[in-house]
Amino acid sequence: MKHKALYGTHDILPDESFKWQSFEDKLKSIFVLYNYKEIRTPIFEETELFTRSIGQETDIVQKEMYTFFDQGKRSITLRPEGTAGVVRAYLEHNLGEKSPLVKLFYFGSMFRQERPQKGRLRQFNQFGIEAIGSADPSLDAEIIGMAARICQEVGITEFKLHLNSIGCPVCRPVHRDKLLEFMRGKVGDVCDDCKTRFMRNPLRMFDCKKKECADLLKDAPVMIDFLCEECRTHYRQVKNYLSGLEVNYFEDPRLVRGLDYYTRTAFEIKSSLLGSQDTLCGGGRYDLLVEELGGTPTPAIGFAAGMERFILVLQMQKDLMIEEKKIKLFIATLGDEAKVFASKLCKDLRQKNIACDTDYLQRSLKAQMKEANRQNAEKVLIIGEEEMKKGKAVLRDMQTGEQKEIGLGEVEQILD
Ligand code: HAM
Numbered sequence: 001m002k003h004k005a006l007y008g009t010h011d012i013l014p015d016e017s018f019k020w021q022s023f024e025d026k027l028k029s030i031f032v033l034y035n036y037k038e039i040r041t042p043i044f045e046e047t048e049l050f051t052r053s054i055g056q057e058t059d060i061v062q063k064e065m066y067t068f069f070d071q072g073k074r075s076i077t078l079r080p081e082g083t084a085g086v087v088r089a090y091l092e093h094n095l096g097e098k099s100p101l102v103k104l105f106y107f108g109s110m111f112r113q114e115r116p117q118k119g120r121l122r123q124f125n126q127f128g129i130e131a132i133g134s135a136d137p138s139l140d141a142e143i144i145g146m147a148a149r150i151c152q153e154v155g156i157t158e159f160k161l162h163l164n165s166i167g168c169p170v171c172r173p174v175h176r177d178k179l180l181e182f183m184r185g186k187v188g189d190v191c192d193d194c195k196t197r198f199m200r201n202p203l204r205m206f207d208c209k210k211k212e213c214a215d216l217l218k219d220a221p222v223m224i225d226f227l228c229e230e231c232r233t234h235y236r237q238v239k240n241y242l243s244g245l246e247v248n249y250f251e252d253p254r255l256v257r258g259l260d261y262y263t264r265t266a267f268e269i270k271s272s273l274l275g276s277q278d279t280l281c282g283g284g285r286y287d288l289l290v291e292e293l294g295g296t297p298t299p300a301i302g303f304a305a306g307m308e309r310f311i312l313v314l315q316m317q318k319d320l321m322i323e324e325k326k327i328k329l330f331i332a333t334l335g336d337e338a339k340v341f342a343s344k345l346c347k348d349l350r351q352k353n354i355a356c357d358t359d360y361l362q363r364s365l366k367a368q369m370k371e372a373n374r375q376n377a378e379k380v381l382i383i384g385e386e387e388m389k390k391g392k393a394v395l396r397d398m399q400t401g402e403q404k405e406i407g408l409g410e411v412e413q414i415l416d
Helices: 014-033 047-054 059-064 083-092 137-154 172-189 192-200 202-207 211-216 229-244 307-316 336-351 365-374 385-390 408-415
Strands: 044-046 067-069 075-078 102-111 123-132 160-165 263-270 279-285 300-306 329-333 356-358 379-383 392-397 403-407
Touching: 014 102, 014 123, 014 137, 014 307, 044 047, 044 083, 047 059, 047 075, 047 083, 083 102, 083 123, 083 300, 123 137, 123 307, 137 160, 137 229, 137 263, 137 279, 137 300, 160 229, 172 192, 172 202, 172 211, 192 202, 229 263, 263 300, 279 307, 300 307, 329 336, 329 365, 336 356, 336 379, 336 385, 336 408, 365 379, 379 385, 379 408, 385 392, 392 408, 403 408
Parallel strands: 329 356, 329 379
Antiparallel strands: 044 075, 067 075, 102 123, 123 300, 160 263, 263 279, 279 300, 379 392, 392 403
16 A cells, blocks of 8 residues: 555544544533633644743653744744643733633644654644633642543543642752752663753653663652642642542652643543553643743643543443444335435435435345444335335334334334
8 A cells, every 4th residue: 555644643433433523522511511612723833832831851842843844934833732822822812801710622633753652642632621810729629620520421430640739930949959969879870861851850750651760769859848838838728629529639749740831730640551651631730831921920720631542441441431323214225216215315304413324335135234234223214116116115123123114204203
């Protein structure tokens, strides 16, 4: 074959896409309950938007972005995540002037040039939410609770919510110094990536999956022990609200995020079914990002989740929650007259919002019945040449196997 989908990209084929549709419908209904409205931003933006928000020293900016120069010699990047574009749109359209708290959700493809593996792609799909305009810890809890509820409602049976606070520019430098001091004698033994992290962003060493690095960091000082008074109060309040909402969480002092814009609350939901790429969704506060991108100081919080990873887990759990939508009726025909009748009947039924289909390949009755079965049709209407002459047809219930003769004029009424 001449052309193949690029490494790390994938097609969502018809026998998969219904799962995506059902998943998206469920998500949208949950977003509406929490009063979030959809935003759609472009899939490419100025490169500088991402370098400034995600952070120069992150893996994403250092080695994963799809960046190119357009005809006008501008540096453009395919979005590696959604938050930066949403904040850019929030500022560009003065959304904060219309409402002090703006609650948004989005779906979309993201692009990262990572080494593909199970649950890790180069073009992947996220859903995410961003709430811009409040520093209130009750909002953190509502959003974390929503992420957990999504997992439950779509049918993820096993997941764990990890929670941490990664402080603010007041308390972080104190921890950073302590961490550097702790690691100084050990840095020769960490992996090459961690050597770079040690120089540029030591907190990120906690995110290393390599055992030798994790072992060396076992007793390292953690951010949570160095929080300033305000961050500590905020963290305590978030936990209180979470308990009030009966959301189970696991305090994980080693949880750090791969993007630099976070302050205070950081959280992730993980599933052990996923293997090494075990994070279903991640997010947290980014109280300084709006200002960093040119706005007035505006606190914000959000999260995003990998759709492919959700689908993967649901598949491993045998997809209990996702059922393919069936067509109500398949019309099997024999002879030209029956075919003409079927064509008009399909039109009338569809006008009444009844999903149906018929044969376009002039197949035998047996082959048409097989097709109806493959299509998962609820019922089959069989119109043979003889029946057509008598104005009759046979209606078969595909689940029970029951058959009855009905008048051709009765079909719409019976199915309605
Ligand atoms: P992130 O942790 O980089 O955060 O990504 C969120 C989720 O996207 C991950 O937990 C994972 O499920 C999925 N994901 C990330 N990379 C890949 C990949 N290469 N292949 C498949 N799935 C992937 C963000 O993107 C932040 N913008 C989240 C956020 C929103 N924080 C505040 N608001």
